[in-house]
Amino acid sequence: MAKGSVDLSDQMNAYSSPLRKTVKWYKKLGIELILNTALMNSWVMFCENNKTKMGIVEFRRQLVEDLTETENKTAEEVERPKRLRHNLTQKEGSVRNTRRFCNKCYKNNVELYGSKLARNKTKKVSTFCNECENKPHLCLQCFNKIHK
Numbered sequence: 001m002a003k004g005s006v007d008l009s010d011q012m013n014a015y016s017s018p019l020r021k022t023v024k025w026y027k028k029l030g031i032e033l034i035l036n037t038a039l040m041n042s043w044v045m046f047c048e049n050n051k052t053k054m055g056i057v058e059f060r061r062q063l064v065e066d067l068t069e070t071e072n073k074t075a076e077e078v079e080r081p082k083r084l085r086h087n088l089t090q091k092e093g094s095v096r097n098t099r100r101f102c103n104k105c106y107k108n109n110v111e112l113y114g115s116k117l118a119r120n121k122t123k124k125v126s127t128f129c130n131e132c133e134n135k136p137h138l139c140l141q142c143f144n145k146i147h148k
């Protein structure tokens with residue numbers, strides 16, 4: 001067992017798990033800092049543990065690939081506000097067939113007037129949010145309210 005093997009796994013854990021959770025921490029620290037301070041250590045221990053002779057350039061390239069992949073995925077999931085991911089989309093097909101009660105307006109009106117009157121009071125729209133659960137029909141005002 002190489003002397004550095006325990007340290008290596010500890011280090012790898014320390015680098016990889018916060019990366020997944022806190023993108024901002026990672027961005028502040030910067031990819032270069034991580035690489036420059038840890039690269040030599042990691043590379044030497046990686047080669048020792050895996051009995052490979054991967055060149056440091058190749059090792060570095062793979063490391064960069066791994067890190068940037070993680071960043072893209074996490075940034076997408078964590079940092080983009082809801083309204084950028086969600087779009088009010090026009091339903092395809094004739095307006096006649098695609099118009100439905102605005103989901104939120106209808107619910108509001110049911111509370112205000114009861115379900116019978118709500119059907120007369122609620123406007124129909126052919127726009128919906130493709131990203132919301134159940135892809136609800138929504139008018140523009142309701143869409144904006146929900147996706148603040």
Ligand SMILES: [Zn+2]
Pocket residue numbers: 102103104105106138139140141142143
């Ligand atoms: Zn509405």
Ligand SMILES: [Zn+2]
Pocket residue numbers: 086087129130131132147
């Ligand atoms: Zn939505």
